[in-house]
Amino acid sequence: EPSMMTIDNGSDITFTCSALGGPNNTFIWVRSDELDEIFESYIQPLLNTTPVDVSDIISELSDIILENGTTTLVIESINATLNGGSYECVVINEAGLGRNDTTLYVRPVITEQPIDVETEVDNIVILTCIADSFPAPEYQWEMRNRTSGEFEPIDGETDTTLVFDPIDYEDYGTYRCEVTTPTINE
Secondary structure, three states, rough: OOOOEOOOOOOOOOEEEOOOOOOOOOHHHEEHHHHHHHHHHHHHOOOOOOOOOOHHHHHHHHEEEEEEEOOEEOOOOEEEEEEEEEEEEEEEEEEEEEEEEEEEEEEEEEEEEOOOOOOOOOOEEEEEEEEEEEOEEEEEEEEOOOOOOOEOEEEEOOEEEEOOOOHHHHHHOOOEEEOOOOOOOO
């Protein structure tokens, strides 16, 4: 498997794992961060015995196992918040344990678009833009330049909301929310 994969929200993905060692390899799939939390305390001591007791290791990992006994992990209908992150294939046999991880990055998708607003001067106007990605998205609000027609970043406006408190005539225009995930460079 590659060390990272990039996918769209809503897509399906299959991770595949293989091992050269053996015999009697047991394949399990876990989230890397969950394995890291318990590895030194619970798993490492079990690896100091010969032969390694595979069932003891699986028992210690039982609460975090996503798949057991298969070389593939299938995740359907990816949700960036729930599914983005690192996954690990753990291969265990009586000789020891091997680990291979891959990180699943999920491209940003805007889940709440800003809406058109008609208002009067001195009112409070709030535009909202919400996106989902892994890692978490970064926001940049932009305003269309009335002369060039090009969108230009608004300094300091990097939140999910753009607030006009109060709105004035000079704020009239077209705005958009740009969402990026810097670690995804495509």
